[in-house]
Amino acid sequence: MLSLEEISDRLEIQQLLVDYSSAIDQRRFDDLDRVFTPDAYIDYRVTGGIDGRFPEVKAWLKDVLPNFPAYSHMLGNFDIRIDGDTATARTICFNPMVFDSESKQILFVGIWYEDELLRTDPGWRMTRRVEVKCFDKLL
DSSP states (O other): OOOHHHHHHHHHHHHHHHHHHHHHHTTOGGGGGGTEEEEEEEEOGGGTOOEEEHHHHHHHHHHHGGGSSEEOOEEEEEEEEEETTEEEEEEEEEEEEEEETTTTEEEEEEEEEEEEEEEETTEEEEEEEEEEEEEEEEO
């Protein structure tokens, strides 16, 4: 049986994962400062992106994502494992992305987010995020 503290931690972590997607989808990249630790490692190479520390990746997102007219993230299968003040999460993401509004080509991306998290004074934060490919299909 889960304790109230573990239930609370799981809900906070799940909300953090949703906060990431909301920040990206609404193009509010500064909101990511409340998702990641300043030294977090992020790896988007499986979907053609970069890997590196949070400040570098955040700048890259601000530069690259405006090239896509529309995109969204839908998350599911939250598998959250808590061990004291650290945690891991594995979450599936369905991420359709419009390539260009003229041709209306859409890339359907399915990935797993594999995350490591740390309890900090302001709350849970991601210290590591790695994308693992499930599928992609251009229509």
